Amino acid sequence: MRRTFPVLHLALVALGLALWAGPAFAGLDNGITWLGHASFRLERKHTVVYLDPWQLTGELHDADVVLITHPHFDHLSPSDIARVVKGSTVLVGPPDCLKGLTGTLRPVKPGDHLELGNVSVDVVPAYNTSAAYHPKANGWVGYIVDLGGPRIYHAGDTDVIPEMSSFKVDVALLPVGGTYTMTADQAAMAASILDPKLAIPMHYGSVVGSAADAQRFKDACGSIPVTILPRRSR
DSSP states (O other): OOOOOHHHHHHHHHHHHHHHHHHHHTTTTTTEEEOSTTOEEEEETTEEEEESOOSOOSOOOOOSEEEOOOOSTTTOOHHHHHHHOOTTOEEEEOHHHHTTOOSEEEEOOTTOEEEETTEEEEEEEOOOSSSSSSOGGGTOEEEEEESSSSEEEEOOSOOOOGGGGGOOOSEEEEEOBOTTSOBHHHHHHHHHHHOOSEEEEESOSSSSOOHHHHHHHHHHTTTSOBOOOOBOOO
């Protein structure tokens, strides 16, 4: 006599999937600090990376690497870079971002790959497809950063671009404020292309965009996990 327990079976399968999937997503935002707008601090195993530091407070001087996406004032801020650099800090960015900066400078372009101590960096394109704020010809960039954990993609100022389909990322930091970058709905489209384990909205709350855009992004992402990070001053 064949006996089946479909309800119990399905419940056990669902529990098993939940237990299997949980660790894949848990803690992916550990070590990721949103400093407002498009500015982030990443830390893993005592290695610290800043992305587009802007409007910081205090004298920190803890950066091993500073990554700059493009030279607009809200992404390239020499005074904020000065707050985080130390003697060994490596400053990375397109050539027009490094003019006037001093220290260890590494000019980059889309397609480059860097190994900087414990930090692995893939340099990827970032540009507008229907506006003139960030032309592709300028060679401005986003970054995929690996500090020995999840691969973290900082998109820079960009629209949805074809190159995203080739990016291999675990965490996606995506602009949602519109006007100069993707809107919240467009950023959700980018997330669906990237298929990260976790998405985090950025580029809102200062120059353009609001917390409502971050929430709209989260709502539009469907099954893709989204964390809206609190802004922390550093």
